[in-house]
Amino acid sequence: MTSHHQVGNALDVWEIGLSMTPAARALLLLGAAGRHDAGSRPVGERDRALLQACLPAGRWLDAVTECPSCGSQLDVELDPAALVAPTASEPQVSVVCGEYRVVARLPTGDDLAQLSPSGLVEELRTALLARCVVSADHAGRAVESSVLPEPVLLAVESAMAAADPGADVQVTLSCAECGAEWSSSLDPVRFAWTSVEHAARRLAVDVHTLAQAYGWSEAEILRLSPFRRRLYLSAVAP
Structure with a gap:
């Protein structure tokens, strides 16, 4: 947007x-x-x-x-x-967690602006990941981001945070x-x-x-x- x-x-x-x-x-x-x-x-x-x-x-x-x-x-x-x-030069992250492999791009300002202002935290998290996950597979079979288990989601979010440390200024x-x-x-x-x-x-x-x-x-x-x-x-x- x-x-x-x-x-x-x-x-x-x-x-x-x-x-x-x-x-x-x-x-x-x-x-x-x-x-x-x-x-x-x-x-x-x-x-x-x-x-x-x-x-x-x-x-x-x-x-x-x-x-x-x-x-x-x-x-x-x-x-x-x-x-x-500075943000990492590569705008995507690739995460392998167990039998899952996920490729996701870094969240952008447009992504955040598209989120519902009335959404609950977990709903916003799900919506943001759905926008950012480019591909996901389990044991070689493609899956939707909505079925990824919590450890995989945490690994993806951790990789995103490491690639764009300026997104959370401490x-x-x-x-x-x-x-x-x-x-x-x-x-x-x-x-x-x-x-x-x-x-x-x-x-x-x-x-x-x-x-x-x-x-x-x-x-x-x-x-x-x-x-x-x-x-x-x-x-x-x-």
Whole structure:
């Protein structure tokens, strides 16, 4: 699924994406950045493209978390360039488990966006594997992914995770108060969406300020280049 929404600014993106699932938002954000091909790439590559497209170069991610041992609140700064590991060059994995042999391609952003937002975890897992399994056989006889036993499914998922480590970004954290160390998952889509939300809210304030000062419509203000918008804002509140 590739988003074909026409978006021209952060307000458009934010408004359109509010009703979307996180996976669909990722495609919307990438499309707005001109990366219409990223949805067909493995999830780790999608997330790397998201961080590059939605966060200014050199900007670190600010996060707040809680120590699981003592409950202290931690303010964390993360370097987005170092977060998402490269995906393996081979987009497929081949797994042999007992008498089963399975070939599967890595899940993509499009695959995630196609999953039902109301599905249960196990249903989503089954649906994703059905999309990604290219071929499966038991003792040389072709079988459907739906009949693969749990150990085989786990082996396939483990091979996928190893081939695309950027699909599950793990950050190692430590607490300055009690010295505890732990790993936590980081969601690049959430960070990218938060960045767009902040940009949209700033833009809404700019529109409000200029509309009050000059009587211009939202459309007229949004047609201004960023340079001219800042110039007029500086005249309103020097």
